[in-house]
Amino acid sequence: MWIGRLIGYILIAVLGGKFARSVGGGGDALWHKFPAAKVYLFRRLVPKWAIGQAFGDLIFLRTDFQRDRATITHELVHVEQWHRHGWQFAFRYLLASFRAGIKHGWQHAYRQNKFEVEAYAREHEV
Numbered sequence: 001m002w003i004g005r006l007i008g009y010i011l012i013a014v015l016g017g018k019f020a021r022s023v024g025g026g027g028d029a030l031w032h033k034f035p036a037a038k039v040y041l042f043r044r045l046v047p048k049w050a051i052g053q054a055f056g057d058l059i060f061l062r063t064d065f066q067r068d069r070a071t072i073t074h075e076l077v078h079v080e081q082w083h084r085h086g087w088q089f090a091f092r093y094l095l096a097s098f099r100a101g102i103k104h105g106w107q108h109a110y111r112q113n114k115f116e117v118e119a120y121a122r123e124h125e126v
């Protein structure tokens, strides 16, 4: 999805792309579905608690999680969600966090976001 890719490349440009490279692993079925998906490894993402983040076909992943199949599959589910919703996904995701925060309390806004619920539920798919 071009807008996600654009956000991703801007982030690489801002954060510096030297410490990024692509990897495979995890999400075997989903890699076949999204052959253009790429993983970029970062020593640390901002904010610090973040492990991975997908922008379109680009997955940013903390280096210490590069062998973590469940995490990679989780991020590939987000790639699928970007494909499903197109550029609207960024807004839908924020809206879903807002809804989850109102419904379940703000400390659960991330984990109860319907897109995260799906990604966590499917992260053991291979």
Ligand SMILES: [Zn+2]
Pocket: 074, 078, 116, 119
């Ligand atoms: Zn997620």
